[in-house]
Amino acid sequence: MSPAxxxxxxxxxxxxxxxxxxxAWLDSEDRPSLKAKRRDANDLFRLTGITFNVYxxxxxxxRLIPFDIIPRVITSNEWNxxxxxxxxxxxxxxxxLYDIYHSQEIVKAGILPLEMLKNNPAFLLQxxxxxxxxxxxxxxxxxxxxxxxxxxxxxxxxxxxxxxxVSYMLENRETMLQMFPELxxxxxxxxxxxxxxxLLNSLKDTVPETVENKPTVCLLTPGLYxxxxxxxxxxxxxxxxxxxxxxxxxxxxxFLAMRTTQGHQKxxxxxxxxxxxxxxxxxxxEKSSLGVPGLFDVYRKGRVTIANAPGTGIADDKAIxxxxxxxxxxxxxxxxxxxxxxxxxxAIKDQLQYVLDNISELVIKQVHGSGGxxxxxxxxxxxxxxxxxKKKLIATPQNYIAQPTLSLSTVPIFTNKGFAPRHVxxxxxxxxxxxxxxxxxxxxxxxxxxKGSLVVNSSQGGGTxxxxxxxx
Amino acid sequence: xxxxxxxxxxxxSFEAGPLSGLQQIKKTPYSDSSQMVLNWSLSLKGAxxxxxxxxxxxxxxxxxxxxxxxxxxxxxxxxxxxxxxxxGIRGYETxxxxxxxxxxxxxxxxxxxxxxxxxxGLSLKDNISDxxxxxxxxxxxxxxxxxxxxxxxxxxAAVKSGYGVCQDFTNIFIxxxxxxxxxxxYVSGFLLLENNQVQEAMHAWAEVFVEGLGWVGFDTANxxxxxxxxxxxxxxxxxxxxxxxxxxxxxxxNECLSVSIxxxxx
Numbered sequence: 123m124s125p126a127x128x129x130x131x132x133x134x135x136x137x138x139x140x141x142x143x144x145x146a147w148l149d150s151e152d153r154p155s156l157k158a159k160r161r162d163a164n165d166l167f168r169l170t171g172i173t174f175n176v177y178x179x180x181x182x183x184x185r186l187i188p189f190d191i192i193p194r195v196i197t198s199n200e201w202n203x204x205x206x207x208x209x210x211x212x213x214x215x216x217x218x219l220y221d222i223y224h225s226q227e228i229v230k231a232g233i234l235p236l237e238m239l240k241n242n243p244a245f246l247l248q249x250x251x252x253x254x255x256x257x258x259x260x261x262x263x264x265x266x267x268x269x270x271x272x273x274x275x276x277x278x279x280x281x282x283x284x285x286x287x288v289s290y291m292l293e294n295r296e297t298m299l300q301m302f303p304e305l306x307x308x309x310x311x312x313x314x315x316x317x318x319x320x321l322l323n324s325l326k327d328t329v330p331e332t333v334e335n336k337p338t339v340c341l342l343t344p345g346l347y348x349x350x351x352x353x354x355x356x357x358x359x360x361x362x363x364x365x366x367x368x369x370x371x372x373x374x375x376x377f378l379a380m381r382t383t384q385g386h387q388k389x390x391x392x393x394x395x396x397x398x399x400x401x402x403x404x405x406x407x408e409k410s411s412l413g414v415p416g417l418f419d420v421y422r423k424g425r426v427t428i429a430n431a432p433g434t435g436i437a438d439d440k441a442i443x444x445x446x447x448x449x450x451x452x453x454x455x456x457x458x459x460x461x462x463x464x465x466x467x468x469a470i471k472d473q474l475q476y477v478l479d480n481i482s483e484l485v486i487k488q489v490h491g492s493g494g495x496x497x498x499x500x501x502x503x504x505x506x507x508x509x510x511x512k513k514k515l516i517a518t519p520q521n522y523i524a525q526p527t528l529s530l531s532t533v534p535i536f537t538n539k540g541f542a543p544r545h546v547x548x549x550x551x552x553x554x555x556x557x558x559x560x561x562x563x564x565x566x567x568x569x570x571x572x573k574g575s576l577v578v579n580s581s582q583g584g585g586t587x588x589x590x591x592x593x594x
Numbered sequence: 595x596x597x598x599x600x601x602x603x604x605x606x607s608f609e610a611g612p613l614s615g616l617q618q619i620k621k622t623p624y625s626d627s628s629q630m631v632l633n634w635s636l637s638l639k640g641a642x643x644x645x646x647x648x649x650x651x652x653x654x655x656x657x658x659x660x661x662x663x664x665x666x667x668x669x670x671x672x673x674x675x676x677x678x679x680x681x682g683i684r685g686y687e688t689x690x691x692x693x694x695x696x697x698x699x700x701x702x703x704x705x706x707x708x709x710x711x712x713x714x715g716l717s718l719k720d721n722i723s724d725x726x727x728x729x730x731x732x733x734x735x736x737x738x739x740x741x742x743x744x745x746x747x748x749x750x751a752a753v754k755s756g757y758g759v760c761q762d763f764t765n766i767f768i769x770x771x772x773x774x775x776x777x778x779x780y781v782s783g784f785l786l787l788e789n790n791q792v793q794e795a796m797h798a799w800a801e802v803f804v805e806g807l808g809w810v811g812f813d814t815a816n817x818x819x820x821x822x823x824x825x826x827x828x829x830x831x832x833x834x835x836x837x838x839x840x841x842x843x844x845x846x847x848n849e850c851l852s853v854s855i856x857x858x859x860x
Binding site: 225241415 | 647
């Protein structure tokens with residue numbers, strides 16, 4: 123594996139232009155005061171209550187996501203290119219969702235094998251024939267992008283079912299503005315603080331046609347024990363909408379309504395942060411106590427918008443991911459602007475053999491997994507890990523895909539021993555309404571905090587950075 | 595061609611009625627190439643309708659809310675339907691559900707060793723006579739007997755027990771077709787019986803998709819193909835999709851259910 127591209131130093135000979143001001147700033151500050159400010163920044167996070175529940179840890183502990191004070195910088199030229207690619211990709215994904223829940227032209231055209239939909243738990247049969255308000259399925263997308271070279275950006279995965287992390291993006295900026303206000307007078311950084319208001323406007327633009335008055339939007343959370351509960355509460359607060367749980371909602375007089383002190387109030391748009399399976403015990407998992415009985419029937423009737431639409435999970439299914447270049451081309455009629463990482467589908471015999479033969483160089487992921495759980499990073503794995511994983515691959519190959527271990531770019535972080543490069547990725551957030559696509563400049567930069575690590579997931583100890591997109 | 599008159603009454607009485615309850619009702623037939631709904635009405639006691647809609651399978655569904663703590667809930671339908679005898683052949687239809695959906699087994703239809711053993715040696719292709727043989731085989735293998743199986747009994751368990759009612763016969767037929775990769779589905783509906791006797795449940799039969807003919811019906815419980823005595827009401831992958839009532843109630847005590855269906859030729 124070649125050495126990683128460093129976004130500050132490139133090949134090491136000279137500092138890259140977009141980072142010159144950052145370098146000058148770091149040179150001008152003394153270490154003890156930077157350390158003190160780093161501590162203050164983390165205190166701010168603790169005060170705001172930004173923590174993260176880690177699944178599978180014995181105490182169900184709340185963890186603070188490590189925050190690094192050195193911003194990650196993207197030029198406006200780089201960003202414009204990424205944006206064009208994102209817009210093309212998200213439009214195609216939305217068209218793909220409409221198609222597979224209607225006439226399935228992409229299957230008929232022989233581009234997507236039927237096996238990708240058959241027996242796929244992410245394909246929601248109940249969505250067949252449903253017309254979501256404004257034909258929007260992907261109100262919010264989080265597309266994970268990695269950089270390997272000066273000009274090489276790849277999409278690592280799409281987060282469509284319930285993209286998360288935007289609260290960290292907002293809080294990272296807020297913290298930087300508070301700690302280092304002078305940085306924002308010396309650098310022209312594109313603002314991101316309007317994200318919650320823009321999201322609210324975008325959701326209001328997707329209301330059912332029958333809504334005439336000012337639409338009511340609320341955010342449905344599974345509750346306090348969900349790993350992203352902080353984000354749910356934070357976003358609802360920032361957007362000025364009600365944060366509700368399943369038992370706050372009810373079907374009343376044929377519409378979705380929430381309980382208020384003044385009785386029931388009709389809900390027009392539900393920003394749901396709950397898995398489809400738990401959404402409605404009458405139509406899906408009958409044991410769910412988190413959902414709202416009859417909600418899906420109201421949705422089918424066209425009387426409420428659900429964002430993102432139920433059934434969108436099929437679009438971020440990791441086996442479907444490998445078809446994304448074909449999907450983009452099929453619906454946009456254009457060549458994909460953003461590259462996909464080459465992907466082997468273990469369900470296919472020859473490809474499984476290749477994966478087994480080259481496992482120590484590959485990253486293996488679960489098709490239905492997320493959050494970095496249950497994956498194997500070949501180059502970092504022990505012999506025992508590898509032999510155990512091979513058994514799983516042989517037993518249930520259809521559950522896995524494999525990708526080359528790409529060298530994620532690095533950006534310096536501030537450690538106790540000084541500045542050191544660490545691998546990063548980027549999750550931009552894309553809002554979609556019938557009127558427009560809106561992409562907040564930058565997104566969430568996640569950073570692997572330990573040396574050489576390629577795992578940036580917060581659930582696996584990854585941290586975050588403020589992400590700057592410079593004005594032209 | 596027959597003109598049939600249907601009345602269908604479902605009554606619940608509760609010692610303590612539900613604190614809250616929603617039900618999806620699939621009791622309303624739709625007009626198609628083999629039947630014409632002349633009139634149909636649904637009336638409720640102890641509940642009110644939220645709205646009605648058409649589901650993914652094109653079924654008519656009424657969503658109703660049960661009045662909290664009601665002692666008595668009655669769902670009553672009646673109407674006239676004109677039915678043509680198509681010798682069980684329903685033909686092609688424009689449906690948003692792709693054919694492959696009907697080839698996938700469900701929890702209820704998933705076959706086990708008993709079903710495999712039963713159909714061993716039987717060829718099932720696109721030949722109508724093969725399906726008649728399958729229907730006869732299943733009809734012979736099980737005795738029609740109430741109260742041994744229930745709506746959650748799997749096709750495999752019913753074959754093992756040797757007893758079943760119409761939904762079991764139907765689930766088994768579907769399981770066998772899908773075992774051979776053929777699209778098959780569950781139909782719930784009404785059947786005109788001789789001497790207009792009162793029935794306690796809706797009837798069920800299966801349809802299999804045959805190249806060149808389209809969907810063809812098989813009433814395995816009675817070993818015949820549906821004719822102009824059969825009114826189609828709802829369809830699905832198995833009983834659970836097409837069930838006449840699917841509900842979610844909270845706080846019910848001592849529920850007592852009675853169903854009475856009368857079908858007569860006009």
